[in-house]
Amino acid sequence: MIIRRYRRSDLDNIAVLEKRAFTVGPYSKRYLKTVLEYPGSISMVAQINSSICGYLVALPLDERSIDIESIATDPDCRGLGIAKRMISMLINWACNEYENIILEVRDKNTEAISLYLKMGFEIIEFLNGYYHESYRGSINAYRMKRNCKEKTA
Template sequence: MSWVISIETKPIIKPISISYSKLSYDDIDSIVFIEHQNSQNPWSKNQLVESILNPTNLCYSMSIDNQILGFLMAMPADDSADILNISISKEYQRKGYGKKLLNCLIEELKNRKIKVLILEVRESNQSAISFYLKYGFEKISLRKNYYMINSKHPNQKEDGIIMRLKF
């Protein structure tokens, strides 16, 4: 006689642990990777380092299990702040992480009594524009022919769209 023993098991669902940190120079390789993965006109490593090391800037990373999946850089002034850069690693896009990162910045700005956030985005970056509109930003003005489309064709330019969020 043979016996078949069946044991019912429940799938183990590991909770996702997201953490936010102040960006430091040690994070630069991950940041450069995400920046180059996402942009046809990426910031150089030097530009990213300068922004991280600028003590005025607010620069955050977002990680899952200690792996950086996105970053945000902003420059606060007295009563408003500018988003300088925000980027989420391709495999994690469209999962709500960009929104979470922006929420994190806005909490800090509220602590500083700052109530306006401004940014500039290329007209061709429709996914980012959709993201900002969904978040509640409004288009407030246009910078005609502000961005070079491609460094190989320096005469071809595109508009920059300035957007603003009041909170």
């Protein structure tokens, strides 16, 4: 597996992965293009052989913080540590320029929350009614933050 910077030629594969990974509320291809190519974004893909198995995009919020806009792993590639490796790489890149990494996660996505906690993120806010579409019976989310001065788990 390699993790590398996003290329424009990856967009079609990421759009397919997005729909496979998010059965509720996947981003459109148009929106994905906008965020993946946004100035100052950190956009990466995880590739196994010639297949894209995951992607992550983070956008600057301000001069101190960057937000993980989206992270996804193809269902067929789960359990390989892809998300953990992408987050570790983001921490290495982003923490050279930013103090904090922020993300929002559905409150019922216990697998993702567990990973984020292990990676040094902490829950800082409950977001009531954050999402438009329900997932596991909820539209709520948590905002989580990782201070860049913390060591990676």
